[in-house]
Amino acid sequence: MRRLCVFTILAILSLATMAFAQGELNLWTWEGYAPDELVAQFEAETGIKVNITYYSNNLELISKLRAAKGRGVDLVQPSVTLIPQAMDYDLYQPFDLSKLENLGNVYPSMLEDSKQLGAEIDGEIYGIPFSWGTEGIMYNTEKVTDPIDSFGAVFDEKYAGRITYRATLHSFISAGLYLGLGNRMRDIYVDEATARPILDKILAFLIEKKKLVKTYWTSRQENIDLFVQEAVWVGQGWDGTGWYLAQEGHPVKFIAPKEGALTWLDVFSLPQGSENIDNAYKWIDFTLRPEVAGKISDLGGFASAVEKSVDYISPERSALIKESFPKEAVENLWWYGIETTWWTNMMNEYIEKLKVAQ
Structure with missing residues (x-):
């Protein structure tokens, strides 16, 4: 009888453990999107x-997914404009929206806009909005005394050796906007014949200005370190990075340049080889709770796609956002276009030419 009781207790404990231990979730994401505090809570x-x-970067994500054939990862967070390119290789599977209880918390306009930017293909949804943000100018307010309002700051010789930006398509676009090229740079998405003459001019300009650059940053943390160590005074970077540094007490300010802050929307997507799909849905629903989304925004530094998340961000963050984005800056946002395979291959060619140029 005693042995039976022991077996009964062990069986109950085993069932309880099984009910609680729900396996794992393999998440591939950007720095700042899964803060340790909230991972522990989940x-x-x-x-x-x-x-x-x-x-x-997004191309690294696509490359890794292709190499892994979509296996070993359950959930990723690409920029929405890269979904059509990923689907050239059939990397993602559509969402079952009925499994997302908190989808209604997303800004309705952002949900609809995401469909036009690449999330919807043949009537199926491949991207759930998570975070949006911009790339503009960051600068050290103690080292830089002249007013800054333009992407031109990162090409100004007075800051030679104290400048950073990425050797990526983002810098080509900001340089093109500064130079006033290509119908506010929309023409580079039309076709190669239209894009290449524009990109040739930008490449020549960036090569000429290369001597001014301290280093090309490649990660959020690297950009943070460069400013914290005061190795650079002016740079192109994400709004969340600038706000994070300001909240940490560093003399760094982020501004939306007059040419228009480069604007992106990052989403959740399900890889074809996802093995823990239910857990992926649980994580998405968790992050779409307003109080969680607000906390992610505060800790990671990026604006949330969840409408009521603004009720949960700190007063300090709210003040920084308002300072960086007065009404005219919001109305002047520059949205990335859909990045098709031919477009990315073309841009990679120009980026490599910039990297190897002496």
């Missing part, structure tokens, strides 16, 4: 172990 609430891998 794991405590669900019993799901979250394994995080970071990537530094």
